[in-house]
Amino acid sequence: METSQRDEQFYRSMVRMRAVETELLALSSAGQLRGSLHLAQGQEALPAGAGAALRKDDYVTATYRGHGYVLAKGGPLLPIIAEILGKAAGLGGGKGGKMHLFDLEYGILGTNGIVGAAVGTAAGAAWAAQLQKTDRVALTVCGDGALNQGHVSECMNMAVLYQLPLIILCENNLYSEMTPLSRSHGDVNLAGRAAGFGLNTAQVDGNDPEAVYQVMSEAVNRARTGGGPTFIEAATYRTIGHYQADSGIGYRTAEEVEAWRAKSPLDRWAAKLGKRAPAIAAEEQAAVRAVFEEALALPGPDPLAAGTQVFA
Amino acid sequence: MSQMSVVEATNAALRQELARDPKVFVYGEDVAHYGGMFRVTDGLLRDFGADRVIDTPISESGFLGMGLGAAMAGMRPVAELMFIDFSLVAMDQLLNNIAKTHYMSGGSVPVPLTIITQGGGYRGAAAQHSQMLEALLLHLPGLKVVLPSNAADAKGLLAAAIRDDNPVVFINHKQLFGAKSEVPDGEHVVPLGQARTMREGTDVTLFTYSYLVGMGMQAAEEAATQGVSVEVVDLRTLNPLDWETIAASVTKTHRVVIAHEAHLRCGVGVDLSHQIQSRLFDELDAPIQVVAALDAPIPFAKELEDVVLPSPARLLEACLGAVHG
Ligand SMILES: Cc1ncc(C[n+]2csc(CCOP(=O)(O)OP(=O)(O)O)c2C)c(N)n1
Ligand SMILES: [Mg+2]
Numbered sequence: 182m183e184t185s186q187r188d189e190q191f192y193r194s195m196v197r198m199r200a201v202e203t204e205l206l207a208l209s210s211a212g213q214l215r216g217s218l219h220l221a222q223g224q225e226a227l228p229a230g231a232g233a234a235l236r237k238d239d240y241v242t243a244t245y246r247g248h249g250y251v252l253a254k255g256g257p258l259l260p261i262i263a264e265i266l267g268k269a270a271g272l273g274g275g276k277g278g279k280m281h282l283f284d285l286e287y288g289i290l291g292t293n294g295i296v297g298a299a300v301g302t303a304a305g306a307a308w309a310a311q312l313q314k315t316d317r318v319a320l321t322v323c324g325d326g327a328l329n330q331g332h333v334s335e336c337m338n339m340a341v342l343y344q345l346p347l348i349i350l351c352e353n354n355l356y357s358e359m360t361p362l363s364r365s366h367g368d369v370n371l372a373g374r375a376a377g378f379g380l381n382t383a384q385v386d387g388n389d390p391e392a393v394y395q396v397m398s399e400a401v402n403r404a405r406t407g408g409g410p411t412f413i414e415a416a417t418y419r420t421i422g423h424y425q426a427d428s429g430i431g432y433r434t435a436e437e438v439e440a441w442r443a444k445s446p447l448d449r450w451a452a453k454l455g456k457r458a459p460a461i462a463a464e465e466q467a468a469v470r471a472v473f474e475e476a477l478a479l480p481g482p483d484p485l486a487a488g489t490q491v492f493a
Numbered sequence: 494m495s496q497m498s499v500v501e502a503t504n505a506a507l508r509q510e511l512a513r514d515p516k517v518f519v520y521g522e523d524v525a526h527y528g529g530m531f532r533v534t535d536g537l538l539r540d541f542g543a544d545r546v547i548d549t550p551i552s553e554s555g556f557l558g559m560g561l562g563a564a565m566a567g568m569r570p571v572a573e574l575m576f577i578d579f580s581l582v583a584m585d586q587l588l589n590n591i592a593k594t595h596y597m598s599g600g601s602v603p604v605p606l607t608i609i610t611q612g613g614g615y616r617g618a619a620a621q622h623s624q625m626l627e628a629l630l631l632h633l634p635g636l637k638v639v640l641p642s643n644a645a646d647a648k649g650l651l652a653a654a655i656r657d658d659n660p661v662v663f664i665n666h667k668q669l670f671g672a673k674s675e676v677p678d679g680e681h682v683v684p685l686g687q688a689r690t691m692r693e694g695t696d697v698t699l700f701t702y703s704y705l706v707g708m709g710m711q712a713a714e715e716a717a718t719q720g721v722s723v724e725v726v727d728l729r730t731l732n733p734l735d736w737e738t739i740a741a742s743v744t745k746t747h748r749v750v751i752a753h754e755a756h757l758r759c760g761v762g763v764d765l766s767h768q769i770q771s772r773l774f775d776e777l778d779a780p781i782q783v784v785a786a787l788d789a790p791i792p793f794a795k796e797l798e799d800v801v802l803p804s805p806a807r808l809l810e811a812c813l814g815a816v817h818g
Contacts, residue, residue, distance in 0.1 A: 215616070215617025215793065215794075215795060216616065216617035216618050216619060216622075216793065217618060217622070267617070267793050267794030267795065267796075268794070273793075275792065275793060275794030275796070275797060276620075276790075276792040276793060276794070276797060277619065277620070277792075277793055278617070278619040278793025278794070279793075280619055280621065280622070281619060281620060281621070281793070293621075294578075294619065294620075294621035294622055295578070295579070295581075295582065295621055296551045297551070297582075298582075326550070326551045327551065329550035329551050329552045329555075330551060330552065330582065331552065331554050331555065331582075332582065357522075357550075357551055358522065358523050358527070358530070359523050359526070359527040360522065360523055360526070360527065360548055360550075364526070364548050365548070365549075365550040365551070366550065431527075432526065432527055481794055481795070481796040482792075482794050482796050482797050483796070484796050484797065484799065484800045485800075486797065487787060487789060487792060487796075487797040487798075487800035487801050488787050488788075488789050488800070488801075489789075491788065491789050491790070
């Protein structure tokens, strides 16, 4: 794909994600969406760039904030939104919700509510791909804070030991909830930590979808060809609160948030596309709106389904 | 007395104990600078300083293990697990180490560690943020487990937990955090192992704890209008259990319902039911009923969560069923 085509694809992907989040935030504010809502405003370039570097049959696991990667993997929007809204036609029949999105057909092995937990899942899928002698790869997305889970360290070691086709994309947005990196990491060099385990490492501007795409493509190519796991540290920032009840201010200065807003990947790519941007944005927003309207009208799950599917 | 929410009362207990004993320190994720995800540790850093109130990384296994070591070395640590669901990444420290140290040391090494946390559903937080895991903690000997149902008990029981020389897990319920009630001013300690009769009755006893105490009171109210007198007992502490109060109530009403939000299989209700029937078989006039969550992970959609978790209607039905057969 040519760069200009990719630029449009990135912009569409980012606008779509933002439109989905805008709808969800409105529903949550109106008390029409259950549970916690972890949004990723400001971080849209990461799923856009990473998604474009993957094949449909590659695997993805992500966090409670990882709906963008599910969208960017290319599956139809309706079952994703339906699940987030707790509808029977959702990916998990309304059982999982937004923190627990699964879609085997598109290699989505779960967004996850437990910090760090999804790293093992992706490493295991990468292991299966290797044992099955396919060239599929697995991407796992985690936060900066997740690197402090013992599970993540264990998996990094095994990824190197077995030379797994795994990419760990670490969204370093400088905070875990309300705690800054400086108060949670003895050494804030995250890529350095991964290098200590022997992973290939790269650092990237996480607000630049093209740069993310390039570094991801390199890592994916390496993984596909037996070159082992890569850890990518992406510098980014959520310009919104940790979840719907957090203003995002107090533990961060307004200046800091504003400085990062100025680096919004959406604005950057809108400027890049120039006059074409508004029409593309309007098209994506309308498509998302239509899916939400359809999803909101869907029936909820049958209460009798509550006790089913505990086992296969 | 002051009107306080459960959050404020929990905070008050932490303040009371931090002020009283220099060995106490409080730590966990977002507890110091932010004041806690649920404001339980609000203002503690400002008032007690950075040696007493400490932020940790998202490293539950590591920091619970460190709580054990610090307790063995003379401190009285209070660790916060933001959600009890996250105890599951630290189960080895909790159950292989914290729970067993005093016993394995032949009683020579006490572990005065307190873990404060919260659990519970009814909010659409789905399968990994809605659980009640007390039964897991009770299954292996060595942990005391406390679940307050109101603000006064939150303050008093937490104070007792921190003063206890054993590891204690203190579990608030997220649905109760904002619930206000009267709390004694000044020093307030509720000894561990004392149940509380919330409502006297003569036909059936409902043993419950945590969020379901309120539901039980509602069910008892409704049952009264239907001519059934329900005694509601808040167990408050699941280990140790208050056998005296339990036995006295069973001996009075001869019928028992046990209700909790956690799952049925291998849960507190099943365990208590066995203990009551084996000790007090001759007192029982009806089979013991247990109301619990359906044995499925807590689902996200309201239609499903409503079926999985206990409701006042199910508590009422069980109470009436125990009496009418
Ligand atoms: C094991 C575990 N501990 C704590 C939490 C609560 N929690 C949810 S998100 C979060 C912060 C994670 O920070 P980071 O990994 O940097 O990801 P970000 O939210 O910034 O995207 C915490 C502590 C959790 N979900 N799981
Ligand atoms: Mg982060």
